[in-house]
Amino acid sequence: MYAEWAAKLPYVVAWRSTVPPGAAAKRVLPDGCLDLIWQDGSVFVAGPDTVAQVGAAAPGSRLFGLRFAVGTGAGVLGMPADELTDRQVPLAQIFAAADVGPLAEAGDPIAALEGFARRRWRDPDRAMVAVAAGARAGRAVAAIADECGLSARHLQRRCRTTFGYGPKTLARILRLQTAVGLARAGRPFADVSVVAGYADQAHLSRDVKALAGVPLGELVG
Structure with missing residues (x-):
């Protein structure tokens, strides 16, 4: 059982999940996001x-x-996002035990996680918000850098610190999310490739397989 809703913080979604008996391994697609997770009394980032991560938690x-x-x-x-790329890190490796202990023991994990995040909240970098919007719109990296007044090298460094990877990888991941959303809504794959910004349907197929590990049809089937 999975549910999500808007958290009490901007740009944040709260979610909960209970693993049923016999649950199959779950494939989590890359989306450019970072999650703070409480699982059975342990807290990690x-x-x-x-690329997609595949795993299954214990039933219950x-x-x-x-x-x-x-x-x-x-x-x-x-901390820089690229120190966490493709990793799951116990929160106790980042913060002191006095900060993490109350989270692990919380009776209401979402409220505890929101309180933790609120105390440390920083508004997003406006330039990087613009970069993400440009990447999502399929704009060329050079054009994004010019619009933000950044050199290509500076843009690369800022993106890695903020997003966990460079602007080209970010654009591929956001394009994947657009494509999967369109396909799950029932759009023909040929239309998906055009609307999402792929060169053609073969390009769509290659990129989805590279990032998701399975063909698009398997993701939406």
Whole structure:
């Protein structure tokens, strides 16, 4: 059972999940986001992924989390996002036990996680918000850099710190999310490739398989 809703913080989605008996392994697609997760009394950070992650929690396991929108989570943790790319890191490796203990023992994990994040909240970097919007719109990296007044090298460095990877990888991941959303809504794959910004349907197929690990049809089937 999975449910999500708007958290009491901007740019953040709260979610909860209980793993039923016999649950199959779950494929989590890269989305540019960072999650702060409580699982059965343990708290960890799931960093921004470059490819899909596949795993299954034990039956009966309870999970509660906050999903920070693209470019917002690293500021709350006070660390560069690229130190968390493709990693799951216990929160106790980042913060003192006095900070993490109350979270692990919380009777209301979502409220505890929101309080933790609120105390450390930093507004997103406006330039990086613009970069994410440009990447989502399929704009060329050079054009995004010019619009933000950044050199290509500076843009690369800022993106890695904020998003966990460079602007080209960010654009591929956001394009994947657009494509999967369109396909799940019932759009023909040929239309998906055009609307999402792929060169053609073969390009769509290659990119989805590279990032998700399975064909688009398997993701939406």
